[in-house]
Amino acid sequence: xxxxxVRFYNVHFGDAILITVPDKNPQNGQTTTxxxxxxxxxxxxxxxxxxxxxxxxxxxxxxxxxxxGDAGIDLYVMTHEHxxxxxxxxxADKKTFDGKLAEKLPIRFAWLxxxxxxxxxxxxxxxKKQKLAFTAMYETIERHLQLAGVDKLAPFQRFLAINNxxxxxxxxxxxxxxxxxxxxxxxxxxxxxANGTPLFKVKNTHPFKEVKFEIWAPEEDTSDYYGSFxxxxxxxxxxxxxxxxxxxxxxxxxxxxxxxxxxxxxxxRGIGDNMLAIxxxxxxxxxxxxxxxxxxRLLFSGxxxxxxxxxxxxxxxxxxxxxxxxxxxGSHNGTPEDEIFDAILPKPAPDNRKRTAAVSxxxxxxxxxxxxxxxxxxxxxxxxxxxxxxEDALFYDVEFED
Amino acid sequence: MVRLHESLKDEYAAKGRPRPSLVEAAESxxxxxxxxxxxxxxxxxxxxxxxxGEKHSARExxxxxxLFVGAERFKRTIYRGLDYLPPGDVSFADLGRAILAADxxxxxxxxxxxxxxxxxxxxxxxxxxAKALAVKTNHHAAAVDALDLEGxxxxxWIAYQFAEExxxxxxxxxxxxxxxxxxxxxxxxxxxxxGRRDVREVLFKVSWTETERNDVGRGLPRRRRVTVGTTLAIxxxxxxxxxxxxxxxxxxxxxxxxxxxxxxxDAEILxxxxxxxxxxxxxxxxxxxxxVFDGVLRVRSAARMLHxxxxxxx
Numbered sequence: 001x002x003x004x005x006v007r008f009y010n011v012h013f014g015d016a017i018l019i020t021v022p023d024k025n026p027q028n029g030q031t032t033t034x035x036x037x038x039x040x041x042x043x044x045x046x047x048x049x050x051x052x053x054x055x056x057x058x059x060x061x062x063x064x065x066x067x068x069g070d071a072g073i074d075l076y077v078m079t080h081e082h083x084x085x086x087x088x089x090x091x092a093d094k095k096t097f098d099g100k101l102a103e104k105l106p107i108r109f110a111w112l113x114x115x116x117x118x119x120x121x122x123x124x125x126x127x128k129k130q131k132l133a134f135t136a137m138y139e140t141i142e143r144h145l146q147l148a149g150v151d152k153l154a155p156f157q158r159f160l161a162i163n164n165x166x167x168x169x170x171x172x173x174x175x176x177x178x179x180x181x182x183x184x185x186x187x188x189x190x191x192x193x194a195n196g197t198p199l200f201k202v203k204n205t206h207p208f209k210e211v212k213f214e215i216w217a218p219e220e221d222t223s224d225y226y227g228s229f230x231x232x233x234x235x236x237x238x239x240x241x242x243x244x245x246x247x248x249x250x251x252x253x254x255x256x257x258x259x260x261x262x263x264x265x266x267x268x269r270g271i272g273d274n275m276l277a278i279x280x281x282x283x284x285x286x287x288x289x290x291x292x293x294x295x296x297r298l299l300f301s302g303x304x305x306x307x308x309x310x311x312x313x314x315x316x317x318x319x320x321x322x323x324x325x326x327x328x329x330g331s332h333n334g335t336p337e338d339e340i341f342d343a344i345l346p347k348p349a350p351d352n353r354k355r356t357a358a359v360s361x362x363x364x365x366x367x368x369x370x371x372x373x374x375x376x377x378x379x380x381x382x383x384x385x386x387x388x389x390x391e392d393a394l395f396y397d398v399e400f401e402d
Numbered sequence: 403m404v405r406l407h408e409s410l411k412d413e414y415a416a417k418g419r420p421r422p423s424l425v426e427a428a429e430s431x432x433x434x435x436x437x438x439x440x441x442x443x444x445x446x447x448x449x450x451x452x453x454x455g456e457k458h459s460a461r462e463x464x465x466x467x468x469l470f471v472g473a474e475r476f477k478r479t480i481y482r483g484l485d486y487l488p489p490g491d492v493s494f495a496d497l498g499r500a501i502l503a504a505d506x507x508x509x510x511x512x513x514x515x516x517x518x519x520x521x522x523x524x525x526x527x528x529x530x531x532a533k534a535l536a537v538k539t540n541h542h543a544a545a546v547d548a549l550d551l552e553g554x555x556x557x558x559w560i561a562y563q564f565a566e567e568x569x570x571x572x573x574x575x576x577x578x579x580x581x582x583x584x585x586x587x588x589x590x591x592x593x594x595x596x597g598r599r600d601v602r603e604v605l606f607k608v609s610w611t612e613t614e615r616n617d618v619g620r621g622l623p624r625r626r627r628v629t630v631g632t633t634l635a636i637x638x639x640x641x642x643x644x645x646x647x648x649x650x651x652x653x654x655x656x657x658x659x660x661x662x663x664x665x666x667x668d669a670e671i672l673x674x675x676x677x678x679x680x681x682x683x684x685x686x687x688x689x690x691x692x693x694v695f696d697g698v699l700r701v702r703s704a705a706r707m708l709h710x711x712x713x714x715x716x
Contacts, residue, residue: 155682227670230687269687272680280670306670332677333670337621367683368676377621 002031002402004293006323007067008358009060009395010387013329013365014042014084016060017300018067018395021293022402025209034074034208036291037064037107038300038325040088041171043365044161054095059394061092065104072106075206078175079302080113080286082279083162086171089178102178109206110179111215113287115222116172117185126223134278135165137229141271144234158365159275163282181207186287187220188315210293216317217288217308225284225307227277230270283328284308290321296353296400298323299344301334309336318343320350323398326359326378330370330386335378345381355382356398363388474593475515479505482590489583489609489631490649493658494528495535500633500647503537507635507644508592508601510540539645540637543571547641551604555585565608572608572632573648583607587638602638607631614656616699618663622674622692626699628659663701666690672701 002022009016017038024031042056079085093101114120121128142160145153161167176183184205200214218225251260286302299321304312305328312318313336321344328334335341349355357378361370370388378384385396452460483501502516520532529535545568553560561582565572574580586605591598609631616626630651635644666672671690678691685691692701 152682155680159681266687269680269684272682272684273686273688275681276686306668310668332674338619367679367681373621 002294004296004298004400005397006298006358006399007395007397008360008385008387009040009063010391010393011040011042011056011060011088011360013362013369014088015039015079015302015329015360016041016064016088017325017360018064019291019298020067021211021291023208023210027209032209033071034211035068035071036075036077037068037073038077039079039085039302040064040092041083041085042088043084043158043362044087057088057091058096061088061096061101061105063394068105070106072108074108074208076107076110076175076178077287077289077300078110078112078116078172079288079300080282081116081168081172082282082303083164083168083171085303086168086175090171090174093174102180106180107178108181110175110183111186111205111287111289112172112175112183113218113285114185114187114220115218115285116176118176120185124221124223127221130223130226130281133229134226134281137274138163138165138278140232140234141275144271156271156275159279163275163278186215187218188215188312188317189220190317212292214290214292214317215287216290216299216312216315217304218285219311219315222285224311226281227307229277230273232267232270232274234268234271280305280307280333283334286327288312290319293400294402296323297321298325298400300325301327303328303334305331305333306336309340313340313343320344320346322353322355323400324355324357324378324382326357326374328369329361329366330359330374331366331368332371332374335374341377341381345378347381349381356385357382358385358396358398360387471593478508478592479515479519482508485586485588485605486633486635486645486647488633488647488649489607490629491651491659492649493655495523496647496649498523498528498535499537499650502535503539503645503647504635506537507539508590509594537645537647540642542641543643545571546634546636546643549636549641551636551638551641554606555587555604558582561585561606564606571646572634573646574608574610574632575612578610578612580608580610583609603644604636604638606634606636608634612651613698614651616663617657617660618667618699620664620667622663622667623694623697623699625697626659626701 004019004021007018007020009018015038019036019038021034021036022031023034040061089101089105093099097104115124115127115131121131138160141156145156145160182205186202186205189201202213202215206213251257283303283305284307286304286308288299288301288304288308291298291300297320301324318340324344326335336344345355345357359370359375363370370386375384375386385398387393387396389396479501482504483497486500486504487497488500498519502519505512505516520535523529523535524531545564549564550560554564565574565580565582569576586607587602588605589600589602592601593599609629611627611629613625613627616622616624618626628651630649632646632648634646636642637644663672671688672692673686673689674692674694678686678689680686690701692699694700
């Protein structure tokens with residue numbers, strides 16, 4: 001019996017997904033077992049903010065290498081520029097395979113989000129403006145928190161690490177050059193709709209003969225994914241001034257100290273808002289794609305958040321699926337509500353095929369994740385699987401039979 | 403305020419004998435100057451007998467006085483309206499009624515500015531018509547006439563007893579628990595044509611909650627809790643009820659709240675429980691927090707934001 005198999009590797013907080021699918025060439029009738037690898041990364045540990053943890057990554061990457069064998073990966077998909085999605089392969093290359101990962105795990109084709117292209121911001125001025133503003137805000141917050149001391153830095157450390165533009169850039173540069181045949185920087189791209197159905201332009205970006213793909217997100221212009229910032233009143237660091245002084249400025253002479261500190265405190269609270277805004281912007285640039293195989297429809301959503309889901313809904317690309325890779329590790333804002341939710345997991349189901357939602361997540365990493373109410377909502381529509389079901393397992397898998 | 407000032411300035415600055423209540427200061431100075439300039443004549447000069455410089459100076463003083471009067475009326479209108487505002491989830495219409503009621507209670511005969519405000523509120527869609535903004539002022543009720551006012555101010559027990567016995571007057575639904583707020587005992591300075599007058603008012607505020615349908619969707623419960631309330635303003639000297647103002651709550655406002663809450667959620671501003679906290683577990687600056695208790699939604703910190711205009715009305 002032919003099966004499509006999706007393995008969710010346990011990388012703690014992050015994604016590493018391997019899809020193995022029999023791909024039949026309609027012209028010669030030959031079937032080739034092909035592999036799609038999505039992401040590979042996990043959240044840096046607070047104790048090791050540089051990222052990567054051999055005890056987690058090594059067995060995962062070794063298993064992937066062993067599973068795909070010499071054939072390697074037919075299509076690698078990097079969903080978005082967050083360290084918990086991109087650092088795995090560069091890390092393994094450096095620490096496990098002595099710079100020879102490409103030999104052990106050859107990759108033929110790769111999809112990276114359009115905004116990961118080297119020249120993307122040269123050709124998209126609106127997105128560039130937003131990106132620069134967000135990078136500047138990141139640097140401002142990072143500098144402020146480092147000066148403010150360990151206690152104030154700690155809750156933000158993982159956010160800072162995952163969103164670190166310099167670390168992420170290194171990983172993306174590595175991934176851009178992994179594919180031996182072609183790297184494509186993808187976004188939702190449709191031709192003239194046929195009978196109201198969008199025609200997705202993915203030709204020549206992958207080697208598959210039978211499997212069909214639709215790229216639902218991101219939009220080419222990513223500027224819409226950026227939210228707004230709260231105004232911050234962060235003192236600029238002054239050389240020689242102690243951190244404590246920077247964090248607790250004195251009120252001007254004659255000003256009521258309580259009122260002044262209330263205002264300072266209120267303005268500092270915007271750090272949380274702005275850090276989340278930075279995080280969301282990258283999540284919303286996730287590559288979201290549909291894979292169709294012998295009547296099964298599988299949706300891989302990266303870390304797309306509500307803003308991206310709303311855009312997909314507005315653009316009319318959503319349709320019922322049999323499998324949902326739960327977005328953003330099961331956060332409340334990774335799974336849409338109401339009509340958008342109904343569009344992908346309608347009630348009742350449109351056919352008799354089983355439906356499954358699967359999440360890769362970990363506890364005590366990001367506040368509010370996993371989110372029980374979201375899990376419960378998914379359970380009302382389909383079978384629900386999580387890496388937390390067996391924390392010691394290397395992976396869990398979902399199979400779809402022909 | 404600018405409109406008020408301009409009106410007063412234009413009206414009175416051009417007159418030879420401006421109204422004393424408006425231009426008392428200017429006139430007394432004018433009298434002094436008249437005395438200085440025409441010391442020997444003792445006759446009453448007309449404005450037109452002053453030279454150009456004196457006329458300019460008199461106009462300037464009158465304009466300054468008019469600005470002062472305008473500012474005082476602005477304070478009277480806006481601040482006292484805020485005093486009268488009922489507790490709870492208010493709309494701009496509630497604020498409009500409170501402003502008009504406070505002004506009408508203190509200056510029943512001075513209607514022109516109230517008409518401006520009423521017209522503006524109707525034009526902006528804050529209320530459907532002038533009638534919807536009308537409030538009965540300066541009337542009597544037996545329960546208030548017989549009230550131990552000092553006891554009401556000082557004693558929470560008397561305050562609760564008064565509210566329980568006068569639910570109808572205060573528009574508290576039967577059997578609904580309510581909360582009495584600290585009573586406000588205020589003395590306000592009023593300027594009338596006959597001069598200044600101090601008026602002592604007692605503001606009695608009571609609030610309760612109503613559960614209403616919540617058609618927001620977006621994964622929120624089907625019911626939500628809304629705080630409403632009443633302000634009773636009593637003239638301490640006469641025991642007249644200056645005004646009774648109760649938060650308006652009707653199906654149209656409920657739909658407005660639905661739309662507003664939906665917009666807040668879609669803008670990722672309204673956040674449930676812990677989602678309203680940042681990475682450091684402190685409240686996000688821009689988030690409006692909502693909680694769910696026993697399947698009922700309660701929105702916090704948006705109590706005075708729940709108003710939107712119907713589409714197409716500006």
